[in-house]
Amino acid sequence: MNKGNILVVDDEDIVLLSCKRALTPEGYNVKTVRRGADGITLLGNEAFDIVMTDLKMPDMDGIEVLRRVKEGWPAIEVIIITGYQTVETAVKAIKLGAFDYIEKPFTPEQILTVVNNAVARRANQ
Amino acid sequence: MRAHVKKTIYSLTGKLIITIGTLMVVGSTIFWYFLIHFQEKELLRNSVKYGHSFVDFVEKSTRYGMLTFQQLLIQQTVEAIGSAEGIVKIRMFDGRGKIAYSSVKEEKGTMLGKNESVCMLCHSNSRKAVEMPSWSIKKDKDGYRILNLLQPIYNEPACYTSSCHVHSIGTAILGFTEADISLSLLDKAVKKQELAITAYVLGFICLLSVVLCTILWNLVSTPLSVLTHGMERVAAGELDHTVKIDTKDEMGELATAFNAMTFDLKKAKDELVEWGNTLEKKVEEKTEEIRKAQAKLIHSEKLASLGRMAAGVAHEINSPLTGIVTFGHLLLKKFPEGSQEREDVEVIIEQANRCSNIIKGLLGFARASSAEKSSINVNDIVNSSLNMVRHKADFFNIKIVLNFDESLSSIKADASQIQQVFLNMIINAADAMEGKGTFTVTTRKVDENGVPFVEVEFNDSGPGINEKDIPKLFEPFFTTKPVGKGTGLGLAVSHGIIQDHGGRIRVRSTIGKGTSFFVRLPFYEG
Numbered sequence: 052m053n054k055g056n057i058l059v060v061d062d063e064d065i066v067l068l069s070c071k072r073a074l075t076p077e078g079y080n081v082k083t084v085r086r087g088a089d090g091i092t093l094l095g096n097e098a099f100d101i102v103m104t105d106l107k108m109p110d111m112d113g114i115e116v117l118r119r120v121k122e123g124w125p126a127i128e129v130i131i132i133t134g135y136q137t138v139e140t141a142v143k144a145i146k147l148g149a150f151d152y153i154e155k156p157f158t159p160e161q162i163l164t165v166v167n168n169a170v171a172r173r174a175n176q
Numbered sequence: 177m178r179a180h181v182k183k184t185i186y187s188l189t190g191k192l193i194i195t196i197g198t199l200m201v202v203g204s205t206i207f208w209y210f211l212i213h214f215q216e217k218e219l220l221r222n223s224v225k226y227g228h229s230f231v232d233f234v235e236k237s238t239r240y241g242m243l244t245f246q247q248l249l250i251q252q253t254v255e256a257i258g259s260a261e262g263i264v265k266i267r268m269f270d271g272r273g274k275i276a277y278s279s280v281k282e283e284k285g286t287m288l289g290k291n292e293s294v295c296m297l298c299h300s301n302s303r304k305a306v307e308m309p310s311w312s313i314k315k316d317k318d319g320y321r322i323l324n325l326l327q328p329i330y331n332e333p334a335c336y337t338s339s340c341h342v343h344s345i346g347t348a349i350l351g352f353t354e355a356d357i358s359l360s361l362l363d364k365a366v367k368k369q370e371l372a373i374t375a376y377v378l379g380f381i382c383l384l385s386v387v388l389c390t391i392l393w394n395l396v397s398t399p400l401s402v403l404t405h406g407m408e409r410v411a412a413g414e415l416d417h418t419v420k421i422d423t424k425d426e427m428g429e430l431a432t433a434f435n436a437m438t439f440d441l442k443k444a445k446d447e448l449v450e451w452g453n454t455l456e457k458k459v460e461e462k463t464e465e466i467r468k469a470q471a472k473l474i475h476s477e478k479l480a481s482l483g484r485m486a487a488g489v490a491h492e493i494n495s496p497l498t499g500i501v502t503f504g505h506l507l508l509k510k511f512p513e514g515s516q517e518r519e520d521v522e523v524i525i526e527q528a529n530r531c532s533n534i535i536k537g538l539l540g541f542a543r544a545s546s547a548e549k550s551s552i553n554v555n556d557i558v559n560s561s562l563n564m565v566r567h568k569a570d571f572f573n574i575k576i577v578l579n580f581d582e583s584l585s586s587i588k589a590d591a592s593q594i595q596q597v598f599l600n601m602i603i604n605a606a607d608a609m610e611g612k613g614t615f616t617v618t619t620r621k622v623d624e625n626g627v628p629f630v631e632v633e634f635n636d637s638g639p640g641i642n643e644k645d646i647p648k649l650f651e652p653f654f655t656t657k658p659v660g661k662g663t664g665l666g667l668a669v670s671h672g673i674i675q676d677h678g679g680r681i682r683v684r685s686t687i688g689k690g691t692s693f694f695v696r697l698p699f700y701e702g
Contacts, residue, residue, distance in 0.1 A: 061495075063495035063496075063498075065495055065496055065498065065499035066495050066498050066499070068499065069498050069499050069501075069502035069503065070502075072502060072503065072506055073502050073505075073506070107491065134490070134491045134494035134495065155494035155495060155497065155498045156494060156498040156499075156500070156501040156502075156528065156532050157498060157501065157502070158501055158502065158505050159502055159505045159506060160505070162502075
């Protein structure tokens with residue numbers, strides 16, 4: 052049973068792996084990329100329901116990924132992963148159309164809750 | 177005080193005395209010369225006049241003898257007159273140069289030598305001159321002058337009508353009467369007078385010199401010397417020295433002006449010295465200020481760079497922590513409740529969460545600058561902070577005292593950040609007091625260098641802080657709490673927040689009595 056296709060963008064392998072291991076057993080199809088540009092390319096080839104992106108990355112940062120996703124695929128929900136619990140960046144992300152943000156380090160339960168909520172909203176629209 | 181006075185001819189007094197003395201000597205000499213000369217001339221004229229009278233007298237005395245041709249009587253008369261004092265010689269001779277009568281008996285009847293001055297009159301001069309009485313001066317063997325008078329004996333009717341028939345009518349001049357009168361008395365008197373006048377003049381010059389010397393000495397030399405001495409002492413730096421000249425003349429004025437100048441100099445010098453001292457003190461103060469500011473800046477810079485480093489570390493560690501937490505939880509599900517393995521994994525997750533908390537603190541320390549400032553009341557923030565913790569078990573036995581200055585107006589600050597700082601202070605105090613004692617929070621207005629501040633004092637009755645620990649209090653990761661209880665970031669974060677608000681935190685602690693933290697925030701009117 053596939054609950055949804057999720058693309059995770061983070062420059063840290065351990066974060067990508069954590070997301071994959073937390074969400075795959077729950078019925079999500081998780082793909083991971085380490086660079087924002089690669090994520091945007093993949094979005095052009097495959098259909099995703101949710102994009103999760105780290106804020107601080109080399110080359111293209113999370114805010115830029117969010118902007119590109121919302122430009123090209125407005126229906127896709129974006130969840131921001133942040134190491135900085137800065138209110139300003141989170142508010143900025145929400146204003147740009149992000150669904151929610153999750154702070155590192157997160158537990159499998161926390162990430163599942165946020166993803167479930169995002170999927171539920173997408174289903175409602 | 178009598179100063180040394182120059183006594184050489186180069187001094188002012190010497191020059192003046194020499195000039196005046198020379199003028200006086202020259203003047204006196206000229207005066208003396210003309211006086212003596214005039215007097216002598218006058219005396220000689222009178223002598224000549226009296227001389228001629230005397231010759232007349234001789235002629236008249238012998239007239240009777242002449243007319244009666246009594247040659248002996250004439251000779252005796254001439255001798256008698258010639259023996260009088262001051263009469264050197266009287267003789268009468270005829271036109272041919274034969275001495276008829278003479279006061280010197282031996283000469284009688286002899287002929288005058290052709291070279292005798294008397295003869296020269298007739299033989300060299302004009303006839304007219306011979307007919308007039310004449311006089312001349314010659315010197316005797318002692319050097320005194322002798323007045324020689326020569327007077328012709330004119331022919332007259334009584335002579336050529338006399339019975340003796342010696343003289344004929346055709347002869348104009350019958351002979352001559354010659355008298356030598358000594359002028360020694362006159363010469364002696366003149367010499368005496370010369371000496372007396374010379375002595376008077378010399379005496380006068382000496383007296384005048386002494387008087388002039390004294391006057392010049394007292395009026396010029398002494399005051400000048402005192403002034404010179406005074407100037408030398410002032411030049412040598414003795415600015416308290418005053419010149420004492422009390423006269424009301426130009427010297428006195430000069431001394432007064434000099435004293436005024438010295439006084440002004442001293443005043444100026446004193447002012448300079450005072451300025452120098454003040455300047456030194458000010459430089460010292462400023463240096464100390466700069467040193468303190470520099471130390472503070474270094475401290476702030478140290479904390480800021482530590483903050484940047486902490487942020488970097490925190491960010492890097494968050495990702496591996498995510499892995500630990502996620503996989504810990506995944507692993508947890510695989511072990512049954514109560515198994516040893518499950519407990520072990522729970523420890524891993526718990527320690528990972530602790531790491532996560534440390535990092536949250538670090539990030540808080542790093543992002544102290546991102547604040548949203550609004551108008552807040554410090555008393556309200558203290559109250560709300562206390563309300564958050566006072567129901568905790570740690571505070572049950574702690575007496576909380578509040579001394580609020582209710583007149584405090586609002587300040588511009590980030591409410592959540594200020595609350596974070598206050599909470600930190602409150603929790604630290606509770607930890608220090610170990611659950612018992614008195615905790616006092618005081619708010620007040622203070623003035624720092626004219627700038628108004630709001631100060632919040634958090635005072636606990638805890639054991640106090642070691643003096644050596646105080647400088648390290650605000651460094652990240654410095655803690656006196658047991659391992660696991662404190663991260664050592666609370667005060668570092670608080671420090672960053674308060675500094676960002678333009679305030680500062682101070683500590684005052686006494687071992688055994690307690691500790692006070694003073695949080696100062698700039699006060700904005702209105």
